[in-house]
Amino acid sequence: MRDVFVIGSGMIRFGRYPERLLEDFAGEAVRAALADSGVDPGRIGMAVFGHSQGGRVAGQRVLRELGLTGISILNVENACAGGGSALHTGWMAVASGLHDVALVVGMEKMQKGLIPPNPGEYEAVLGKTLPAKYALRARKHMARYGLTAAQLALVSVKNHRAGALNPNAHYQKEVTLEEVLASRPVAEPLTLLQCCPTTDGAAAVVIAGGELARGVRQSVVRIAATTLKSGMYRNALKDPLSSDDDVATRTGAAAYEMAGLGPTDVDVAEVHDAFTIGEILAYENLGFCPRGQGGRLVEEGVTSIGGRLPVNPSGGRLSLGHPLGATGVVQVVELTRQLQGRCGARQVPGAKVALAYVVGGSTPGIGSGASTVHILTM
């Protein structure tokens, strides 16, 4: 397998676009990525789209609008990990040598608002919806490790502070610790400002292998690792609340091995903070701190912009927004630009190694159905 590089990135400002078609705003992200890469669109051999609610052949409908047709087009669904899974798939196409240049797009128009349960998804029917599931994990963390409500809320404060510096974030407004704690309870201890909003969005990257990747831009970013894994049945049965810890830990460990790097090498990360507790657990599962110490990490400012390991400088799911299939790709857009030094007020100075992590597809019996970790290097 050959090296694969991100040679262009694009996104729209995340937000609510009830009047815009998915085809329209996803096309805007694709055009931005193509322009950023400078690559001739005629060189793109394959396009992979990650989405959950776009309907049949949604990627084809997007590219039809751009006249970018005739190529290999694939739609990938893996719930909140759909964008990461699309990048993983596009990477296979280029790493294998089948295509020299591929387009990877994550997009979602959250037409249905909340995510409805699948048929047979008995846990959700019984009330164990995603907010409830994450709330239980937060409670358990509090009981076992002494995580405090304030530490949890600080994740939201930190990410909204970053989002306020990101002109593409859905919410560009700081919130105080008091505001987070006093906001409406959704599933205690998670308050409204600790749950991601309902956001439409699209993001795209152009990836390339071989000679082409070295010619188009001065600062291309290497995909040093890409891993996709699912939760394990036996672990979920042992401890339903920590099965996500297991999938994140395994997916992260495989990525570190593939990249030949470890947690201490990471300079900046984007992780799955659909709920504040998700980010705390990500710290621990990805080895940013020992287990149980995630609350302290955010409290000490380690993961803030300016800290030792800034996490979610984009504003994360809590402030940038979380359009399911778009998330895995927009994380890589943010991290590519961080490595390229293009992030203005929220720039992490001198970042050389970046990590992106998404998880999703709640599946009773195995926890999460899909998780991806990508490690990018300059």
Added chain:
Amino acid sequence: MRDVFVIGSGMIRFGRYPERLLEDFAGEAVRAALADSGVDPGRIGMAVFGHSQGGRVAGQRVLRELGLTGISILNVENACAGGGSALHTGWMAVASGLHDVALVVGMEKMQKGLIPPNPGEYEAVLGKTLPAKYALRARKHMARYGLTAAQLALVSVKNHRAGALNPNAHYQKEVTLEEVLASRPVAEPLTLLQCCPTTDGAAAVVIAGGELARGVRQSVVRIAATTLKSGMYRNALKDPLSSDDDVATRTGAAAYEMAGLGPTDVDVAEVHDAFTIGEILAYENLGFCPRGQGGRLVEEGVTSIGGRLPVNPSGGRLSLGHPLGATGVVQVVELTRQLQGRCGARQVPGAKVALAYVVGGSTPGIGSGASTVHILTM
């Protein structure tokens, strides 16, 4: 890229299963494929599922039931070409060396019956549904090349005759030319028996590369080519009725080039006969006969079992059934078994080269959004 082989195949009997969950019958197909391969399930590194209506992370729900979890699981959507696209993706995973063994599953529970139009799919809203679209193409072929209603109907007679020999077909009953012509008109000249039924189904293959592929069975089948392409904007504008001819021709030509083979090398084929005219056009687009001669080919019995180039010996979409995402995979199940000489009464003797073709994802402006061609060899 390394060679990839089909080392196991499985399917359920196609039919209507309103009382069975998708997870249940797709799991049955997976178990059959695993048993057929003889491979230790623990060696499977990735599973790719093709479906359109399974809901979020449907593949994960299927494998959860089998306890086959922790691995890389991906869901692929490409309408009627979803199964072929899943195989293409699984092939990339193995050909690249990322995984040694992969599972590819096509499945569909046709919960919604007919395929509803996508938002913004203006042609369908105006009445150009799939039957209408294919009917127009049949009319055009009649006007331009003199295709007769009887030739068209003979495709259904032929495929039902084959289906009657397939214990896994939805309909295992021969029909006469008179019955086909006299059945209820759906979109003239297409009568009911010239349109595929609404069928639930699932099919699976285990694919492998490297040493493993050579150890598990005596008669493994090589994937000599796999191509995925979409319709082209400019061609669809030039001639909306022949844009599918274009995508099939380009996808087939690329597959022949990849395999180093040509149409005259093909011993047996499975093609997209969702409507009878689809099979006639496939003959021409894939080079089985000159353009305009498709009707004569079926009339002369060339594509019947016992003919020079049997097409759709499984019974095809018309008799085996057409569960969208399952079709691209079940074609490969049938052809693998044909090459292995395991097809009993419908066996094509001595077949060494087989071709599978699906097309789908009607997208106004580009015709079909996805088409795959796979060439299998012994």
